Amino acid sequence: MNLKLTKSKYWDYLPWLGIGLALVGLFAGIISRDWGPIPTGLLVSGGAIAAVWLLSKLSSREFWGQRSTQTNLNLFIAAFAMLLLLGLLNFVVARYPQRLDLSENQIFTLAPQSQQVARKLNAPLKVWLFLNEKDQASQSLLGNYRRLNSKYFSYEFVNPQQQPGLARMFEMKDYGDVYLEFGQRRQFVQNISPQQGGVLSESKLTNAISRLLTNREDRVYFLQGHGEHDLSKLTQARSALEERGYRVESLNLLEQPAQIPTPQPTSQPTPTAEPVPTPESGETPTASATGQPQLTTGATEDLAIPATANLVVISGPQRQLFESELEALERYLDQGGGLMVMLDPDNKVGLEPLLGEWGVTLDNRLVVDPTSQGVGLGATTPLVTNYGNHPITREFGNGISFYPGTQALVVAEKPTVESTPLLLTSEKSWAEKDSQLPEASLDPSRDLKGPLTLGVALNKRGVTDLAKQSRVVVFGNSSFATDAWFAQQLNQDVFVNSVVWLSKRDGEVLSISPRQPTDRRLVLDATRAQIVALLAAILFPLLGFGAAGTLFWKRR
Amino acid sequence: MGIIVGNWFAIYKKELQSYFASPFAYVIAGVFWLVSGIFFLVLMGSLLTQVAALDAQRQQFGGPGPSVDVPAVLLQNFLGILGSLALVISPMLSMGLYAEERKRSTLELLATSPITNWGVAVGKLLGALTFFVGLLLPLMVYEAITLSAANPPIAPGVFLVAHLGLLLMVASMLSIGMFVSSLTSNTIVAAILTFAVVLMLWIIDAIGNQAGGFWGDLFGHLSMLRHYNNLIQGILDTGSLAMLASYIFLGVFLTAQAVEAFRFQRA
Numbered sequence: 001m002n003l004k005l006t007k008s009k010y011w012d013y014l015p016w017l018g019i020g021l022a023l024v025g026l027f028a029g030i031i032s033r034d035w036g037p038i039p040t041g042l043l044v045s046g047g048a049i050a051a052v053w054l055l056s057k058l059s060s061r062e063f064w065g066q067r068s069t070q071t072n073l074n075l076f077i078a079a080f081a082m083l084l085l086l087g088l089l090n091f092v093v094a095r096y097p098q099r100l101d102l103s104e105n106q107i108f109t110l111a112p113q114s115q116q117v118a119r120k121l122n123a124p125l126k127v128w129l130f131l132n133e134k135d136q137a138s139q140s141l142l143g144n145y146r147r148l149n150s151k152y153f154s155y156e157f158v159n160p161q162q163q164p165g166l167a168r169m170f171e172m173k174d175y176g177d178v179y180l181e182f183g184q185r186r187q188f189v190q191n192i193s194p195q196q197g198g199v200l201s202e203s204k205l206t207n208a209i210s211r212l213l214t215n216r217e218d219r220v221y222f223l224q225g226h227g228e229h230d231l232s233k234l235t236q237a238r239s240a241l242e243e244r245g246y247r248v249e250s251l252n253l254l255e256q257p258a259q260i261p262t263p264q265p266t267s268q269p270t271p272t273a274e275p276v277p278t279p280e281s282g283e284t285p286t287a288s289a290t291g292q293p294q295l296t297t298g299a300t301e302d303l304a305i306p307a308t309a310n311l312v313v314i315s316g317p318q319r320q321l322f323e324s325e326l327e328a329l330e331r332y333l334d335q336g337g338g339l340m341v342m343l344d345p346d347n348k349v350g351l352e353p354l355l356g357e358w359g360v361t362l363d364n365r366l367v368v369d370p371t372s373q374g375v376g377l378g379a380t381t382p383l384v385t386n387y388g389n390h391p392i393t394r395e396f397g398n399g400i401s402f403y404p405g406t407q408a409l410v411v412a413e414k415p416t417v418e419s420t421p422l423l424l425t426s427e428k429s430w431a432e433k434d435s436q437l438p439e440a441s442l443d444p445s446r447d448l449k450g451p452l453t454l455g456v457a458l459n460k461r462g463v464t465d466l467a468k469q470s471r472v473v474v475f476g477n478s479s480f481a482t483d484a485w486f487a488q489q490l491n492q493d494v495f496v497n498s499v500v501w502l503s504k505r506d507g508e509v510l511s512i513s514p515r516q517p518t519d520r521r522l523v524l525d526a527t528r529a530q531i532v533a534l535l536a537a538i539l540f541p542l543l544g545f546g547a548a549g550t551l552f553w554k555r556r
Numbered sequence: 557m558g559i560i561v562g563n564w565f566a567i568y569k570k571e572l573q574s575y576f577a578s579p580f581a582y583v584i585a586g587v588f589w590l591v592s593g594i595f596f597l598v599l600m601g602s603l604l605t606q607v608a609a610l611d612a613q614r615q616q617f618g619g620p621g622p623s624v625d626v627p628a629v630l631l632q633n634f635l636g637i638l639g640s641l642a643l644v645i646s647p648m649l650s651m652g653l654y655a656e657e658r659k660r661s662t663l664e665l666l667a668t669s670p671i672t673n674w675g676v677a678v679g680k681l682l683g684a685l686t687f688f689v690g691l692l693l694p695l696m697v698y699e700a701i702t703l704s705a706a707n708p709p710i711a712p713g714v715f716l717v718a719h720l721g722l723l724l725m726v727a728s729m730l731s732i733g734m735f736v737s738s739l740t741s742n743t744i745v746a747a748i749l750t751f752a753v754v755l756m757l758w759i760i761d762a763i764g765n766q767a768g769g770f771w772g773d774l775f776g777h778l779s780m781l782r783h784y785n786n787l788i789q790g791i792l793d794t795g796s797l798a799m800l801a802s803y804i805f806l807g808v809f810l811t812a813q814a815v816e817a818f819r820f821q822r823a
Contacts, residue, residue: 030771031763068817075817082809086802093798094777102713103790104628134765136785519623521611522604522630523707532600532698536593540694544586551579 014053021046097147104518110144112395114206117213118148125209126181127155129200130172131193138192138200145205182212211245218310218503221251226349227318229482234315236486240496246503251312253303253325303328310503311338316478317349326354336468338502342478345407358458359414360474365431367406367452367476368440379440380405382454386424390457392473392497393422401490406477407431408452416461422473423455423494455494457501466504473498563671564679571653571683581649581687588645588691595637596695600702603630627706628714634699635718635788639781642688642726643758647750649687650733651743653680654811658741667819673812677734681808684730689723714790721787724800725780729754731807738814754780757803 025042029035057063101109110118127142134157142155160167160175170179170186176193178200179186189208192200220241222231231238231250238248303324305312312332321329333339341351345366352362369382377383381404387393401423408431411419429450430442442449455475463469479485481495524532575581607626657663666676696719703710733750740746761782764775776782780803783796 027763031766071817071819075813078813079810082806086806090777090795090798090802094773094795097793097795099794100792101790102717102792104625104711104714108789108791139765517623517625517628518708520625520627520710521607521707522600522626522702522705524604524702524705528701528705532702533597535694535698535701536596537590541586541590541593543694544582544584544589548579548582548586551577551582555579 011053011056015050018046018048018050018053021049099147107517108140108144110141110148111202111206114145114202115148117206117210118145118153120213121149121152121209123183124152124154125212127153127189127205128166128170128179128181129155129157129192130160130167130170130178131157131176132159133194135194135199141200141202141205180208180212182209185212187212207245214245217245217247219247219249219306219308220499220503221249221306221309221312223253223312223314223317224250225252225254226321227316229315229478233482234486236483236492237481237495240486240492241499246310246499251306251309253305253328254322305329305332305337309337311340311499313340313342313499314351315340315342315481316344316347317351318344318347319349321350326350330354333470333472336463336465336470338471338504340473340475340498340502342475342481343407344405344478345476355474357414358417358472358474359412359419360456360458361410361412362476363408363410363431363448363452365407365433365448367403367408367425367429367450367454368432369425369429369450371426371428372402375400377402377404382406382425382429382452384423384425384454386426386451388421388424388457390420390422390501392457392501393494396490396493399490399493401480401494402485402488403454403475403477403480404485405479406454406475408448408454409456409474409476411453411456417458418461419456419458421453421456422498423453423475425450425452425454427451455498457498469504471502471504473502564675564682567671567676567679568683568686571680572686575683575687584645584648585691588641589694592634592638592641592695593698596634596698599633599637600630603633627703627710631699631703631715631718632788635722636785638695638722639725639784639788642722642729643754644751646688646726646729647733647747647754649684650730650750651737651747653684653734654738654815655741655743655746659743663815663818667815673815674808676815677808677811681727681731681734681804684734685723685727688726688730692719692722717790717792718788721784724787724797724804725784728780728800728803728807731804731811732757733807735807735810735814738811738818 021042023046025039025044025046028042029039032039063069099109101107129138146153146155158166160172170177170181172179174191174193176191176195178189178192180189187208190201190204222228222234224230231248241248303322305328309332312329329339341355343349343351343362345362345364355362366380367382368379370379372381372383373379375383381402384401384403385398387396387399403423408425409421411421413419427450429452431448431450431452432440433443433446434440454477455473457471457473459471460469480491486492486495603626607624610624654663657666667673669676671679699715703715729750732753733746736750736753737743737746740749757779758781759779760775761779764772764779766772777795777799780800783793783799786793786796
């Protein structure tokens with residue numbers, strides 16, 4: 001009799017103990033991913049205890065007799081069935097989720113280019129992240145990709161210490177490295193270790209994926225030797241291009257070993273392969289300039305742009321190009337090359353005839369835009385929010401780009417050339433002839449009224465073979481791509497998209513700028529701030545406590 | 557549907573009346589308003605100071621930098637805190653829903669009344685939820701006053717969706733709390749158990765992150781915190797809505813079953 005009483009007092013709490021132990025074991029096993037003795041032991045013992053209790057209940061006849069048992073059983077069955085039903089429902093919904101991003105600027109949705117690249121995947125691609133900390137932002141970004149293509153896109157966080165073999169396979173260098181695996185190929189994306197505060201960047205990821213998918217290496221040559229921007233001033237542009245699978249090199253045509261010198265007279269020193277001193281005029285150096293009798297090497301090889309060049313960029317030259325260089329460029333273009341010319345005003349470099357063939361004339365007057373002053377830039381840094389209908393600029397909408405110290409371009413129609421203006425300034429702008437005056441104003445007799453074209457994209461008409469179609473993009477400014485300005489607003493997109501178009505990656509994903517939230521401020525004047533402070537910290541709490549106090553007092 | 561839910565309105569009114577007549581409820585209101593108000597002011601102050609420093613720096617060095625949407629950041633951070641506050645007070649709001657009835661032995665009356673169990677459960681849940689809406693309204697008032705000073709002005713969309721998210725999540729917590737409350741006659745036990753369960757569903761997100769693969773996804777999806785975070789950022793995801801609605805439905809369903817079973821239990 002006594003035994004039975006003690007049994008019934010604590011016995012019915014047994015299942016909770018069993019379930020509790022089993023849950024602990026389950027969680028332990030799941031978290032450590034190691035179903036060793038402790039997790040399984042807990043799971044098994046918990047399950048056993050619950051099972052023992054259940055069996056004893058089931059076997060006792062008196063148990064089955066109680067009505068409470070029946071209704072409890074009904075309750076459990078109904079609950080279980082409902083859980084199953086809801087579980088299934090949510091599983092289905094989770095599998096095929098629909099999302100509506102109501103945030104402004106849709107910052108939590110992938111850029112259309114990323115969506116495109118995720119959908120294009122037709123073979124398994126895995127993102128490996130060698131770090132422990134799974135930060136929310138990176139996970140939601142990766143989740144966005146996976147939702148678009150759950151068949152082929154997967155990602156995994158790996159602890160490099162727990163899986164050294166995997167780390168070795170990817171040649172992991174630092175903790176926090178992120179790699180892509182696509183078939184046999186591997187690609188480094190970026191390092192997102194928490195110490196460096198790194199967050200997985202959508203543009204880097206999409207670029208790396210598209211690079212894996214296209215498997216091209218294109219070369220961009222930056223012309224040097226005439227005062228162009230040195231590559232050290234174009235580091236951001238360079239890394240943006242390298243991220244997209246371009247190799248960036250500088251090209252000084254006059255240092256090219258394409259010239260084969262003929263044997264020299266022994267008494268005279270052999271000329272070294274140094275750049276020839278800058279001429280004052282457009283003539284080739286004469287004896288008077290060098291101070292020595294001019295040696296002719298009788299070079300028979302012409303200068304040539306390297307055959308591996310996918311495009312050539314001339315960024316802000318300040319001195320004349322040589323005839324031979326211009327001829328090399330012409331030949332290169334004729335064979336279907338791509339050329340980007342960025343010419344600042346007041347620089348005569350001899351490209352005018354070449355540009356004239358394409359219908360482009362340099363206006364050479366400084367563009368003045370009073371609307372720029374509204375955003376804190378000077379009037380000599382025109383804003384562009386109006387873009388041409390061309391693949392380079394098609395997705396820009398009304399985004400902003402700006403060009404410090406630029407000239408306008410005048411584009412004439414040519415029968416062999418298809419031209420599309422890319423960048424158009426506002427109507428309030430004009431090209432100022434007298435830019436030395438402190439106060440600039442539109443003088444219709446001397447100045448050119450806006451809207452003005454600052455950039456134009458040109459391609460030879462009627463060439464069916466894409467490889468042979470020459471393409472040119474001309475800008476009236478070179479500073480917008482330099483390091484101080486490159487990362488601002490759409491400047492980088494203008495540059496990168498032009499490079500992509502010039503290198504004829506037409507099926508490719510064009511540049512992605514990370515989505516930014518709208519820049520906004522809270523402008524609280526003193527009274528408003530005071531009202532809010534009063535309401536929030538004093539008035540409402542007092543209301544609550546006051547009401548409580550009144551009620552207490554009433555009840556007395 | 558009408559038959560199932562029955563005359564829930566009477567229960568709803570009664571529940572609301574009991575909240576508004578209870579000094580304890582006002583104490584909760586006072587504390588909630590005080591804590592959230594202080595957090596709001598502190599958040600706003602620190603945010604404005606940081607942004608002012610950033611702007612001053614930008615002025616010096618020139619050129620636009622990364623854009624900051626101050627009202628949006630304020631809204632999100634504040635709602636995050638409100639979520640945690642709701643986690644603490646909703647067990648207190650739901651604990652008495654059924655436990656009081658058990659304590660006062662009025663549960664038998666309810667269970668045998670012409671109002672269906674579902675009707676009672678829905679009425680009580682809506683009563684608790686309405687009380688919470690009452691707690692939320694003053695907050696929305698001074699939030700609106702602050703956010704109307706945004707330059708350029710903000711759209712009301714995210715503001716509304718975010719608060720809707722808060723309401724949905726609190727409804728889930730209250731619903732589960734109501735079920736727990738229907739299991740016991742002791743309100744304190746109900747509150748503690750509710751807090752434990754809801755906290756578990758809150759942090760299961762972190763456990764899901766630790767584990768990977770299938771379990772990670774499962775726990776992540778079960779986590780109320782994850783869905784709440786989606787909603788306060790303005791993301792309307794069918795998965796989140798379905799999950800929260802499931803919790804609400806489950807709570808009501810289980811409560812009705814428990815009350816049904818109560819009829820034949822002793823003590």
